[in-house]
Amino acid sequence: MVIGTAGHVDHGKTTLTKALTGVDTDRLKEEKERALSIDLGFAPLTLPSGQEASIVDVPGHERFIKNMVAGVTGMDVVVLVVAADEGVMPQTREHVDIVSLLDVKSGLVALTKIDTVDAEWAEMALGEVSAALVGTPFEGAPIVPCSGVTGEGLDELLARLDDLARQAAERDLRAPFFAAIDRVFVIKGFGTVVTGTVSRGRLRAGDEVEILPAGRRCRVRSVQVHGAEAPVAMAGHRAALNLHGITAEEVERGDVLAEPGSLHPTSMLDVAVRVIGHSRVSLEYWDRVRVHLGTSEVIARVVLLGDAEALRPGESGFVQLRLESPTAAPAGTHCVLRTYSPAYTFAGGPIIDANPPKHRGQRRRAAAEELEARRHGSADELLDRAARAIQGAFGLAELIAAAGLPETEETVDLVDARLADGRLARLQGGLLASGEALAAATEQVRGAVASYHERLPLRPGVDRGELRRQLGETPVALAREALQRLIGSGEVVAIDSERVRLTDHRASLSEAQARAADGILAEARAEGVTGIDPAAVERAAGHPDAAEIIAHLVEEGSLARVGERLLHAEELAAAREVLRGLLASSGTVKVGAFRDALGSSRKAVVPLLEHFDREGITRRQGDDRVAGPHA
16 A cells, blocks of 8 residues: 655654654755755555555645645555644645545544644644544544654554555556656666556566557566565555666656556546635636646646536536646546646546547537536446447447446456347457447448349349448448348348348349340340440440449359450350360460451450450460460
């Protein structure tokens, strides 16, 4: 688990951390010189029960709130440090606001510097702290008087932390790996090292990770947890990762590490925002704010969703944050909003949609309604809504992320139940789709094939490429699955690898079409191996469907296309037998000999020979033909 400190500057956070762990977390030269924490400090702690924990010591000065928020990210328990000799101060209150906005639910109060005041003062300080924390996440939390100098009260503090550790919610280990980076440095001989609190999932040495928002991928050379080599870093661990294939200049605090493909960079976030009740400002449309998310700070414009013109102190609502630089985070991550200048913490809340579309005009009201449903809907409702909303096919992780749910065993069980009852369908290749969407795609495919038969009844079937064009915006994966299922059910027949037809479709000629066909065949027979010109026949046939009739005759084998001409199938068969006879008698056939045998012309014979070459009856050898494999 991860334990974090919070509290006003010079109230003894670093001294307390050193007393508990033996580690001085002020590591920077400037921190030593000024006796002031500027950046985050880290120290391992073994609780009385033997559970390993990490302490993140945050700076208390108002100028370093950005670093403070970065440290609170991912904490399981917060120790609010209040000095007995000064009591509740401005940064005490702001840190409490930040802890509340980040939804850290577990904590206690360390009333430090108890050795500097008498018993009466200590009692007064305890009452003041208790009263000040009413209505905050620390209301009713244990308040432990202690001293990092004398050691007074530290045993009780550790015992209380142990109790909170046992009550802490289990981290999500099945979800894709995610950690916000809070430090980047280089170790000579090893290369780039990054540290951060693992929020979800697990990671092993050798695994590939993606650095976002840049999208660079690299491998993890080694893993350290609590300063020691470890086989795996899991949710709840403070981890140091030695990265291979990335330089320290290509990664920075504020970046995140994620399982490749599990997150996508975004310049917009849909957030459920609460403005703190004692805020000095409201949140209004197009306000420029500082968004503290994970370990990053990003400037954004605010677009209010729904009907509200502003969110006043104590009010909640939905907003879209239009970021000035991209970021990446899972849905459910909490962010803190501060005014642009001067910086002042006043609002925050959870991300509901981490990759939303841009909401404009009337769409802003509908977006608020959808986000409300996503935020308060049951896991069942959220999965159904996400499956309907995603266009086309999707993976398991994509569905769960779109629903804003953790990838736990319970969530996967809900997905399996939907596959069993048909609300979800598993496609070829393992992808999923909404059962409704697949049913709609199936109806579209069935209708497209029927429509083709109606428009071109003489064609035996529709080419798959033509069918795809007819389906327009129907997602390819759904169209392909729908067609395969129709073939499997017997409703559609695959004529060959390229064409399909409805099972009950038969290409047949009407009486008028049959008369036109007979005329075309008669003309083709009369022309012998010279054949007929299709365009001329279409013009002369006197029937509006002449082109389709010709295509039908070719398909059924009554006519054959030879070069640019059409030959009657019987004339072509007769020419084929003449050619075989010449091959049998002389072994080779010249163009002139074949021409003379047919009593035709060179112009007609050359395309014939080329046609028979393709059939494999002959094979060209110089200017002559010899027997081919199918002679």
